[in-house]
Amino acid sequence: MAYQAREILHGLWSDPEHRRRLRLARMWTSWSKIVGDHVAELARPLGHNKTTLLLGVDDPMAMQEIHFQTSAILEAVNAALGEKCFDKVRLDLLNGRSPLDAIAQTLVRGREVRSRSPRQAFDDAGFTAGDLGHDAGSFSAVPALERCYRAYVRLVEETRAQKNRD
Numbered sequence: 001m002a003y004q005a006r007e008i009l010h011g012l013w014s015d016p017e018h019r020r021r022l023r024l025a026r027m028w029t030s031w032s033k034i035v036g037d038h039v040a041e042l043a044r045p046l047g048h049n050k051t052t053l054l055l056g057v058d059d060p061m062a063m064q065e066i067h068f069q070t071s072a073i074l075e076a077v078n079a080a081l082g083e084k085c086f087d088k089v090r091l092d093l094l095n096g097r098s099p100l101d102a103i104a105q106t107l108v109r110g111r112e113v114r115s116r117s118p119r120q121a122f123d124d125a126g127f128t129a130g131d132l133g134h135d136a137g138s139f140s141a142v143p144a145l146e147r148c149y150r151a152y153v154r155l156v157e158e159t160r161a162q163k164n165r166d
Helices: 005-014 016-029 031-035 037-042 060-067 070-081 100-109 118-124 143-165
Strands: 043-049 052-057 088-093
Touching: 016 031, 016 043, 016 070, 016 100, 031 037, 031 043, 031 070, 031 100, 037 043, 037 060, 043 088, 043 100, 052 060, 052 070, 060 070, 060 088, 060 143, 070 088
Parallel strands: 052 088
Antiparallel strands: 043 052
8 A cells, every 4th residue: 555745744744642742842942941041051851751841950959959940840841832741840860861952952053062161151251260269160070069159150240240330
């Protein structure tokens, strides 16, 4: 029995499960827009298991912080999908696994995602950590300390910017 391409594609596109998978794939590519930059930096999508959203975090401190934000994450994700697809979140340590948003961005860009060192991130922002009397590169082995320090630097920059405006 020979099938025409039109029949095959029509069957594929009319399948509700296929449409749901496409919406999920789009969600992975725009993860930071959906949940916000702060949450996206801490929690990365790993996939789903039925109605459970699987997220990966770098360390236990990030896991604790994201644990308190799971209801907001569920609300944002379900709103982006246009239906209630998920009713709970499971958090796991990344332990070297590649999150889906990084994989999706790699496919969209067509090149490898390269991580930046803390020193490069500070240089790209036009800020030198030496202004605070500490070398940003020394936290690279401890992601939780690095993240806390970057948050501190952002707070100092915002305070300086506010004083300059006043």
